[in-house]
Amino acid sequence: MDLVVASKSPHRPGISDTHIRFFRRQNFLQLHTILELPEAGLFVANDEQGEHVGQVLLLGNQIDSVSDVRQAWVYDLSVRQDWWGKGVGQALMARAERFVKEELKHAYIGLGVTSANERAVGFYERLGYQVERVQMVKRIQPDV
Numbered sequence: 001m002d003l004v005v006a007s008k009s010p011h012r013p014g015i016s017d018t019h020i021r022f023f024r025r026q027n028f029l030q031l032h033t034i035l036e037l038p039e040a041g042l043f044v045a046n047d048e049q050g051e052h053v054g055q056v057l058l059l060g061n062q063i064d065s066v067s068d069v070r071q072a073w074v075y076d077l078s079v080r081q082d083w084w085g086k087g088v089g090q091a092l093m094a095r096a097e098r099f100v101k102e103e104l105k106h107a108y109i110g111l112g113v114t115s116a117n118e119r120a121v122g123f124y125e126r127l128g129y130q131v132e133r134v135q136m137v138k139r140i141q142p143d144v
């Protein structure tokens, strides 16, 4: 759960790590409703002792708002920090891509990543993901 703050934006200074963790935990607790959908994919990586090392969660049948193309969307990818750089993230994404191609039969996978999370941006670019649109934000008053 600590990894969720890797996606924190420096442009929203009023939002605490505690709030991000709380919000993401609430999302996590609703996971079972998503997983009941046939277009949902959850792939988990374990170590040799069966301990959880990372996971990827994605959903198919997501409509791209500009092109109207039906595609898959990656909602969460995270790898336990002591396993970073060992190919787990890459293996999880390869499994997710196979699911999208062979089972969902979509041509595209989209995802959102916080620009400040340079490690994740570099990781996705290495895997062939392209920056397609840029989401912008401006703080117009202190957080309410």
Ligand SMILES: CC(C)(COP(=O)(O)OP(=O)(O)OC[C@H]1O[C@@H](n2cnc3c(N)ncnc32)[C@H](O)[C@@H]1OP(=O)(O)O)[C@@H](O)C(=O)NCCC(=O)NCCS
Pocket (backbone or CB within 6 Å): 003, 004, 006, 007, 076, 077, 078, 079, 080, 083, 084, 085, 086, 087, 088, 089, 090, 091, 112, 113, 114, 117, 118, 119, 120, 121, 122, 123, 126
């Ligand atoms: C991003 C994350 C999933 C990567 O997982 P990982 O298991 O460390 O990645 P891998 O070891 O599979 O790396 C795969 C490749 O990407 C490369 N890579 C990793 N970080 C990179 C970076 N910042 N720039 C360029 N390449 C990078 C690795 O060198 C490796 O390539 P190689 O096998 O040719 O050497 C992991 O760091 C993580 O969980 N971060 C916190 C959560 C997060 O940010 N999730 C994404 C938010 S959407």
